[in-house]
Each structure stands twice: as C-alpha cells, then as structure tokens.
Amino acid sequence: MNAPFTPDLISLVVPAFNEEENLPVLVERLRDVMEPLGPYEILIIDDGSTDQTKAVLRQLSQVHDELRFISFSRNFGHQMALRAGYEHARGACAISLDADLQHPPELIPTLVQKWREDFEVVYTVRKPDPTLSWRKRFTSRNFYKLLRAASDLELEDGAADFRLLDRKVIDTLKSFKENDLFLRGMISWVGFRQCRIEYEPAARFAGTTKYSFKKMFQLAVMGITSFTTKPLYASVVLGLLMALFSTLFGLEVLYEYFFTDGIVSGYTTVVLLTLLIGGAQFIVIGIIGVYLGKTFVEVKQRPPYIIGDTSEIEEVITWQAPAPRAYSSPLT
Ligand code: UDP
Ligand code: MG
DSSP: OOOOOOTTOEEEEEEESSOTTHHHHHHHHHHHHHGGGOSEEEEEEEOSOSSSHHHHHHHHHHHOTTEEEEEESSOOOHHHHHHHHHHHOOSSEEEEOOTTSOSOGGGHHHHHHHHHTTOSEEEEEEOOOTTSOHHHHHHHHHHHHHHHHHSSOOOOTTEEEEEEEEHHHHHHHHTOOOSSOOHHHHHHHHOSSEEEEEEOOOOOSSSOOSOOHHHHHHHHHHHHHHHOOHHHHHHHHHHHHHHHHHHHHHHHHHHHHHHSSOOOOOHHHHHHHHHHHHHHHHHHHHHHHHHHHHHHHHHHTOOSOOEEEESOGGGOOOOOOOOOOOOOOTTO
16 A cells, blocks of 8 residues: 555555544544544554553444555554555644543644645754653653764754654655664754744553553654664773773783782772773674664565454555566585
C-alpha cells in the first residue's frame, strides 16, 4: 500500500499501542475537528497491540470511510509506527498525534492554518505540565539536555511528536534509507520553513503510558547515536586522560624505585589502577560497540517494520523472494 499523493487531503497519523479504549473517542474528536477543514484521512498504525486495538480499528474503519489502518506484525516502537504512518499517508500534509488524546485535536485547525500560511513544518512544544510525574519530567528534561550537548541539534525541551509536515518534508523523510530514524531530530535537521506552537498537554484519556523506562532509554541512545559521533571523540579524550595519568603515575613509581628505599607499598595502588583502567576501557569499548552495532544493523538493510494487516483488503501483502545475486568468486 504505497501512498498515492492526493492534493488537498490532510492526513492524520496516529501510532497506537494497546489503545483500545482511546481510539473510538479519538476518532470522534478528530472527525468533529476535521469536518470543517476539508477532505482528510485518519491513518492509525497499530504497533503490534496485544489488546483489542486491531478489532476496534477494523470495526471503526467499517463505519468511517476516512479511517484507514495498518497493523504491524509485532511491536516495533513508536518511532517506527510514525514512520510507517508518514510513508503511507496520502495527504498534501500529515499531522501526527498520540492516540491517548494528550495532544489536543482542537489544536489541529491552528496547525493547518499555519501550513496554509506556507509553513512546511509546524511543530509543537508542550508547556511544562505540573501534573506530570517527577520521573517523567526529570527524564524528559535531561534527555533533551543530553541530546543538545551530545549533538549539534537544536531540540527544544518538550518537543513532541505532535506536528504537521508538508508533503515536501514527508517525501524528504521517505528518501532516507537509514533504519534507525529518530524523527524529532531528523525534522529539526532537514530545515524547511518551520513554525513553533505551544500547547497544554491534556491528561491521558484512558490506560497507562506505553513508554516504559526501557523504551525511553532506547529512544535516548538512538537519538544521540543517530545524530552525532561525539561520544566516540569523548571516549578518545577519556583514553588520552587515562594515558596521561598512567604516564605520570609510572614516572612516580620509577622515581620511588630508584631514589627511595623500602618500597613495598602498593597493593592498593595496583588494585585501584587496574579498576580504573579496566573501567575506562569498558566505557570506551561500550561506546564503540554501540556504533558498531548500528553499522551492523544498517548494513543488513532489513525492513524497518513489517505490516501484518491493513484496512485495505485488496492490498494483501505478498512476500517476494529477492532475485538471486550474481556471485563471482574472487579466486577465478
Ligand atoms: N506507542 C506506540 N508504540 C510503542 C509505545 C507507544 O505506538 O511502543 C504510541 C502510544 O500508543 C501513543 C504514543 O505512542 O499513541 C505515545 O505513547 P504514550 O502516550 O504511552 O507516551 P507518553 O505520552 O506517556 O510519553
Ligand atoms: Mg501519552
């Protein structure tokens, strides 16, 4: 189901992971908001939900013509769901928002108005929300801080995945071949005429957050390693500092050996040094490992996500074996 482009159509892209209770309400609210704005489609990406999300989507899509859905074969994560949404959107622009109604649909007309004023990216930034849990605020704030420090990206605190992208931007993103696509960073990176809008996040309508600590950590590592190789340089600096320290310490030990008597001190120093150097090595190897791992994943060129089901019955996915590659032996 590759998206033919339809002028004037506005696509709404909604990733959903176990959101069965939110979707009917969301679709109603979206319809109310979109009706006056002209033709639209709602494209929901079921990210391998384990509850009734898919059944709910099937039902809803039978009632509402403008609703389409894609269902992943398993959970590939929010970023992949968004990406699939952009890749399959047919609109002249696409607006992404969360399924839990934290991104108020009532803001959509403002986004569309800015787009009609010729902005190509209309992104939103959430105002600080005092009701958010301490953990969430802390992780979010520090995530952006770390990302800004580690890369050259200008990402604002509270930048959310609630944004409008013009067709030009969507097509640019679609042309990227990298698997590990950190969209928030990429959208800041691609440029275009951008407009910023602030909004008050609402409370999650039903259910609990689908972003576990593990998923947030993965997102942070992905964000940093997708945009910068600075940590590799940091590891070189760390290595150099260790080398300097070892040289000084070595000189000191030699001095003691030649110019002082009775030098059998040292058990503690040996242990400390071993730990310190060992530790630094682990850090450096770990950082190199992360980048090497990414190279490994990218080189394989696996599909970034797999669609198991869609609302379009005629477009059943058929798997085609790739043509065998010509192989010539280096020995002949
Ligand atoms: N989501 C997803 N796949 C995941 C986790 C989350 O598609 O693996 C969706 C989720 O259904 C929601 C959006 O991403 O529409 C944001 O997730 P959530 O509201 O749980 O995150 P929070 O608002 O707590 O940061
Ligand atoms: Mg949410």
